Amino acid sequence: MSPSDAVVQDLDEKHVDLVAKFVSDVRNGKIEGSNNIALATVTLLEQIINESDNTTVIGLCSVVRAAGRLVCGALPGAPCAANMARRVLRALRDEARADGDASLARLVRPAPRRSTTALNEDLREPVREHVAELRTELEGTAAAISSQAKEHVQADEMILTYGASRLTERFLRSARRYRLLLAEGTDVAECHGMAARLSAAGVPVTVLGAAAACAVMSRVNKVVVSVEAALAGGAALGAAGLHAVTAAAKHYGVPVVALCGLHALSPLHARDPAHLNSLLAPHPALPYQMAASGLAHVYAPRHDLIPADNVTLYITNLGGSSPSYIYRLLSELYDPNDYTL
Structure with a gap:
């Protein structure tokens, strides 16, 4: 047997x-x-x-x-x-x-x-x-990914990132001199904290609302974000709100670089996002003191599903990989018999 x-x-x-x-x-x-x-x-x-x-x-x-x-x-x-x-x-x-x-x-x-x-x-x-x-x-995942920052972020580029992420912050700290636009994610306080730390490290940072990301996208050279998972087929699971940012980047032809450790490469497919998501508390989306909060049912998903077409490059421990190459990495990491546990 x-x-x-x-x-x-x-x-x-x-x-x-x-x-x-x-x-x-x-x-x-x-x-x-x-x-x-x-x-x-x-x-x-x-x-x-x-x-x-x-x-x-x-x-x-x-x-x-x-x-x-x-x-x-x-x-x-x-x-x-x-x-x-x-x-x-x-x-x-x-x-x-x-x-x-x-x-x-x-x-x-x-x-x-x-x-x-x-x-x-x-x-x-x-x-x-x-x-x-x-x-x-x-x-050693964060160190391996951050060591590649100078290869992907060039001097004097305008970089846009979304939300607060320890991996993204470490990656940007290792990059060459650049300018940063930080679009606020769901945790505004964490975003401002990340902006303050990068600013103290000498990075010119401008914080803007998530809704303004599309308006400034035409001036951006590159979008750098971290994702929760890279799925089979090249799609990604990112923070809520990231889909709109990557869609705007695709519209303007701006490359999207997704930071993703090997531990986050998942053999699951993006056929049913409900099986890959969970819900956050609804009060950040609709505060309790608002009159509508007693009448509305609020669903605040934790993640967004990012289509493979919206991602230009994944940066893993082993280097850069295109979304179409994820299947090859999965075959090296997992046995096909274990894709379904």
């Missing part, structure tokens, strides 16, 4: 509680940012693997898939969590294949006569090494 044919077993009650606590921390804002969520997911999966009773490849794949399925269903707006389950599953499969090849090599040789099949070996220790490498990759 291959790992793909194994029946997904239920998690122990203790592990279900761990997953529930992780989901609660993400929903309550204790864990914020796709990179931090990915790191927390890796830690969660590592603990489940270490405490698993069945340490064979089939048993470990089963519990990792079960945990990934729970997280994927509870956090549709954070695909990076499910992506980490897919990365760990890929590591398990690679180890099983490597051990299987070694066992086959031993079988065709005259000695030793006894060999252990890969499906029955304890894979916890090799997987710990893969998890450690994955954690190192996640911790």
Whole structure:
């Protein structure tokens, strides 16, 4: 039986509680940012693997898939969590294949006569090494992306960004001398804080309302934003309001550079955005003190779906990639059997 044919077993009650606590921390804002969520997911999966009773490849794949399925269903707006389950599953499969090849090599040789099949070996220790490498990759994501800033932002360019993002801020700090237009996102205070920090670092910053982004787009050389996820087919999942900014950039022929770590590359498609989104509190869109708040039902989506045609280039840990190349990166990161957990 291959790992793909194994029946997904239920998690122990203790592990279900761990997953529930992780989901609660993400929903309550204790864990914020796709990179931090990915790191927390890796830690969660590592603990489940270490405490698993069945340490064979089939048993470990089963519990990792079960945990990934729970997280994927509870956090549709954070695909990076499910992506980490897919990365760990890929590591398990690679180890099983490597051990299987070694066992086959031993079988065709005259000695030793006894060999252990890969499906029955304890894979916890090799997987710990893969998890450690994955954690190192996640911790170095921001540095790897920021190191490419000078290649994409030229001197004296007019750059426009949308909303506040730690990754975008670090990327812009590493770029050459330029001028920045910062369009306010949903969190106005965070946007002004980011503008103040960049201004203190010597960057000429102008803050404008999101509605004004289209009006100034003709003067912009490049749009630089970070996205929550890059989906199969090249579409992106970005902050609410980003779709309008990228649509204006496409209209004026302005390149859109999307910053996206490898942990945010998702094999999901953009067929149904509802499965990739979640809702924010409605009061930023319609304050409670307004008379209409008692009569209206307000839906404030957390993310916007950005069509692949609106993105010019993705910058990942490995360098720049066009939206049409995302499928190739997905095949290197995940096993096709794990696209659906």
